Amino acid sequence: MLHVHNELLAALADTLDALHPGAGQRAAFEQPKVAAHGDLAITAALQLAKPLGTPPRALAQTLVQRLQDTPAFARWVAALDIAGPGFINLRLKPQAKQQTVREILREGPRWGCQPPRGERVIVEFVSANPTGPLHVGHGRQAALGDAICNLLQTQGWQVHREFYYNDAGAQIDNLTRSVQARARGLKPGDPGWPEAAYNGDYIQDVADAFLARATVQAADRTVTASGDAEDWDGIRDFAVAYLRREQDLDLQAFEVRFDQYYLESSLYSSGRVAQTVQRLIESGHTYEADGALWLRTTTWGDDKDRVMRKSDGSYTYFVPDVAYHVTKWERGFAKAVNIQGTDHHGTIARVRAGLQALGLGIPQGYPDYVLHTMVRVVRGGQEVKISKRAGSYVTLRDLIEWTSKDAVRFFFLSRKPDTEYTFDVDLAIQQNNDNPVYYVQYAHARICSVLAQWGGDEATLADVALDALASAPAQALMLELARWPQVMAAAATDFAPHDVTFYLRELAAAYHRYYDAERILVDDEPTRLARLALVAATAQVLRTGLGLLGVSAPRSM
Numbered sequence: 239m240l241h242v243h244n245e246l247l248a249a250l251a252d253t254l255d256a257l258h259p260g261a262g263q264r265a266a267f268e269q270p271k272v273a274a275h276g277d278l279a280i281t282a283a284l285q286l287a288k289p290l291g292t293p294p295r296a297l298a299q300t301l302v303q304r305l306q307d308t309p310a311f312a313r314w315v316a317a318l319d320i321a322g323p324g325f326i327n328l329r330l331k332p333q334a335k336q337q338t339v340r341e342i343l344r345e346g347p348r349w350g351c352q353p354p355r356g357e358r359v360i361v362e363f364v365s366a367n368p369t370g371p372l373h374v375g376h377g378r379q380a381a382l383g384d385a386i387c388n389l390l391q392t393q394g395w396q397v398h399r400e401f402y403y404n405d406a407g408a409q410i411d412n413l414t415r416s417v418q419a420r421a422r423g424l425k426p427g428d429p430g431w432p433e434a435a436y437n438g439d440y441i442q443d444v445a446d447a448f449l450a451r452a453t454v455q456a457a458d459r460t461v462t463a464s465g466d467a468e469d470w471d472g473i474r475d476f477a478v479a480y481l482r483r484e485q486d487l488d489l490q491a492f493e494v495r496f497d498q499y500y501l502e503s504s505l506y507s508s509g510r511v512a513q514t515v516q517r518l519i520e521s522g523h524t525y526e527a528d529g530a531l532w533l534r535t536t537t538w539g540d541d542k543d544r545v546m547r548k549s550d551g552s553y554t555y556f557v558p559d560v561a562y563h564v565t566k567w568e569r570g571f572a573k574a575v576n577i578q579g580t581d582h583h584g585t586i587a588r589v590r591a592g593l594q595a596l597g598l599g600i601p602q603g604y605p606d607y608v609l610h611t612m613v614r615v616v617r618g619g620q621e622v623k624i625s626k627r628a629g630s631y632v633t634l635r636d637l638i639e640w641t642s643k644d645a646v647r648f649f650f651l652s653r654k655p656d657t658e659y660t661f662d663v664d665l666a667i668q669q670n671n672d673n674p675v676y677y678v679q680y681a682h683a684r685i686c687s688v689l690a691q692w693g694g695d696e697a698t699l700a701d702v703a704l705d706a707l708a709s710a711p712a713q714a715l716m717l718e719l720a721r722w723p724q725v726m727a728a729a730a731t732d733f734a735p736h737d738v739t740f741y742l743r744e745l746a747a748a749y750h751r752y753y754d755a756e757r758i759l760v761d762d763e764p765t766r767l768a769r770l771a772l773v774a775a776t777a778q779v780l781r782t783g784l785g786l787l788g789v790s791a792p793r794s795m
Contacts, residue, residue, distance in 0.1 A: 240341055240350060240723050242314050242334045243267070249310040250280065253301065258286055267328075269721070276319065276327030277335075277717060283324035294324030302326060335716040336704040342719065342775035343700035347782045350723030355394035360566050361387050362605075363577035364489070365402040368481045369413045370436060372488045374613040374661065375579055377634035380494045381650040381788065382610060383577045385735035388786040390575075393730045398571065401496045402562065405478055406503040407555070412436065413481075414474040420445035421467035438630065444480045448473060456482035457499050488634050492643055493788055500565075505558045514561040514596070515546060515553070523595040535591035538602075544588045556585055560592035567593075567600050574605035575733065580656065583609060608733045610655035617663040641666040644789045648675035651787055652739045669795075674743055678780065679792055681746035685777040686793040688758050692770055699771040706768040711755040715772060718748040722779050726786075735787060742783045749776050 251262035264285070267278040283298035290297060302318045305311045311318070314334040319327045342349045363383025366376050387397045416435040424430055426437040435441075447454070451465040454476065461479040464472040489495075505511050515531070518524050523534045529549035536543050546557050566574045576582075586607055593600045615622045615632045617640070622632050637646050645666040652674060653659045671677050689696060707716065721741065729737040758769045781791040 240338070240720070242330075242337050243720070243723075245310040246278075246314060246328075249305065249308040250282070253304050253308065254282055254286070256304070257297075257300070258290055261286055270327055273714075275321065276317075277330045278328040280326040280328070281324075283326065287324065295320060298324040298326050332705075332708045332713065335713055335720065336707050338716050338720045339704055339707070339771050339775045340700060342778050343771060346778060347785070349778070349782075350726055351392045352394040352727075354396070356396075357394075357573065358396045358398060358571050359390055359573040359575065360398045360400055360569070360571040361390070361575045361577065362400045362402055364494075365404065365578070366485060367404045367409050368478045368485065369409050370438060370481065371440060372485055372634040373631040374615060374634055374637055375610075377492065377637060377646060378610055378613050378650045378655075378659070379577050379579070380489065380492055380634070381647045382608060382655055382735065384494050384788050385647075385651055385738070385786060386575065386577065386608065386730075386733050388788070389726065389730035389735060389738075392726055392786070395573075398498070399496045401499045402502065403482070403499055404502050406506060406558075410474065410478065413477050414470060416441045417444050417448065417473050417477045418467060418470065421449055421473065440481075440484070444477050447480060448476050454480045454483050456480075457486055491638055492634065492646070500562070502558055502562070505561045505565075510561045510565065511553060511558050514564060514592075515557060517596050518546065518560075518592065521595050521597055533588070533592060533595060535588045535595075538587070538591035538594050540587040540591050544591075556588045556592065559585060559589050560596075563589060563593055563605060564596065564598065564600075566605070567598065575608065576605050577608045577610070577655075580609045580611050582607075606733070608655055611658050613650070614658070614660040615663065616660055619664075622663075637661065637663075644679070645673075645675050647788045648678075648739060651735045654734070654736050674739070675789065676795075678742045678746045678784065679790070680795055681749045682777055682780045682784070682791045683793060683795040684753065685749070685773045685780075688773060689770065689777070690793075692759060692766075694770075696774055699767065699774050702767040702771050703764055704768050704771060706762075706765040707772055709756060711752045712769075712772060715748045715752045715776065718745050719775060719779055722783070726783075738783050738786060742780060745776065745780060745783075749773070749780075 247265055247267065250267075251265035254265055255262035261282070265282070268281060270276050270279045280301070283294045283301055287294040287297050292300075298320045302320065305315075305318060314331055315328055316331045317329040319329070321327055361383055364372070364376055364380050366372055372380075383399070387399055390397050412432070412434050413436060415432045419430070419432055419435060420442050425442075426435070448463040449465050449467070451463045453460060453462040456479045459479050459482075461476050463476045466472065518533060519531075523537065524546065525532050525534070530545045531547035532543050533546050534543050544556065545554050547553055563574065590602070590604065593604060594602060615637065634646075640663050646661075649661055649666055650659070665673055666675075669676055707713070725737055725741045729735055752772075756769065758766070758773060760766050760769070784791045
């Protein structure tokens with residue numbers, strides 16, 4: 239029904255422009271809050287009543303008369319009713335809804351997607367310190383980032399996926415110190431164990447591999463250990479490479495990929511951090527106080543000015559962040575999206591302020607941010623807080639091993655990013671309708687079972703007659719299918735993959751209701767083929783939606 243929707247929208251826009259020049263730009267259809275009221279709704283009469291000086295209901299009556307005279311409305315709309323103070327409810331003809339099935343079957347997974355727009359967007363996500371295994375918060379971020387990238391691609395964006403490695407600073411020194419202590423034979427609790435050391439068992443694994451003079455290969459480097467417990471630089475390089483490889487393996491198991499890994503250390507070694515600081519000084523937006531260099535971030539809405547360079551000469555952590563985002567702009571990414579934990583909220587204003595202070599023409603509000611909360615894990619009715627391997631948190635690998643990649647992804651994406659989320663391990667492994675990912679996947683598998691029983695060529699269903707799809711359950715399922723392009727577009731615009739999970743559950747429910755109401759493999763061939771076309775289209779949308787979330791669509795369960 240996408241083509242039908244577009245025809246009707248164009249007719250509405252032309253009609254509104256004729257009534258009030260420029261009003262057509264805001265032409266839109268809404269979903270009635272009560273399904274019985276109609277299939278689509280128009281609120282334009284309420285919006286235009288004041289500028290036109292006409293009562294809303296009278297204006298709605300004029301709109302109805304003019305819309306009925308348009309070819310698009312005459313072809314696709316069965317009735318136009320005025321309700322309340324001036325709402326216009328549309329009831330579509332069955333043929334209009336049936337067009338949805340034909341479009342889906344002909345266009346497949348590209349149905350509802352937009353053509354390339356010639357614009358590039360960089361999405362930065364996960365960006366974990368290479369100091370330990372990925373925890374469940376990283377997993378939520380990986381699922382969010384991957385799904386947002388997929389959604390942006392459906393809207394024509396050329397998407398670049400980037401992982402920013404924080405491989406510089408105190409946390410790397412702590413990692414090195416921890417591995418060195420293990421290499422010297424110390425363990426947590428022993429005299430001489432470093433106070434800020436990492437205590438997980440994985441540190442012993444790194445130390446053992448280092449002492450064995452192992453070779454590890456990460457995404458962008460290969461390092462062979464010297465085996466010398468006093469080789470500080472060697473331990474540092476090996477430990478970072480070792481843990482990067484571990485994170486790479488976790489992300490591969492989660493089926494998340496990146497186009498580029500950007501090293502924080504490269505910002506220092508290339509001189510970009512120093513160059514950025516010098517540019518900010520020259521911009522006139524910095525000042526010296528208490529032996530430190532400050533940036534006037536309050537000029538751009540921050541609650542207080544921020545220190546850039548401390549009295550000991552070291553830079554605060556937002557300075558390399560500013561330098562890093564300059565590289566994003568210089569690499570041609572007019573749009574940038576950062577997916578980070580809510581603990582990064584305080585950095586937003588200062589990073590944006592730093593970019594504005596540079597005077598490079600970077601737009602205000604660059605980059606966009608998607609902030610997510612951490613994840614609580616419950617198993618057997620009890621919260622799980624510690625992984626033996628990690629020492630102080632549950633790892634992403636733990637969660638995948640306890641459940642599945644599909645369950646972890648779907649569950650992580652089933653809530654708004656900034657809402658607290660509790661991952662129920664026991665629910666995630668249930669094979670019943672209480673488990674949302676099982677419920678959606680089962681709908682797809684159920685359709686595939688019907689199509690397998692039929693045994694025909696699914697490609698032929700795109701051209702069958704659809705007149706038999708006139709019942710209320712069939713009409714309801716087609717209306718649900720017709721919402722997919724708008725759901726997909728809005729989820730991309732709002733960085734809201736949770737909207738896709740909600741939609742898929744509603745679509746699965748609509749299919750299950752249809753399946754219970756009408757037998758599909760009936761004797762009458764035209765009816766049988768029409769119903770097969772409808773369920774095949776449903777399977778395609780379920781498959782597309784699950785794919786955007788990084789979740790599989792099994793053909794049998």
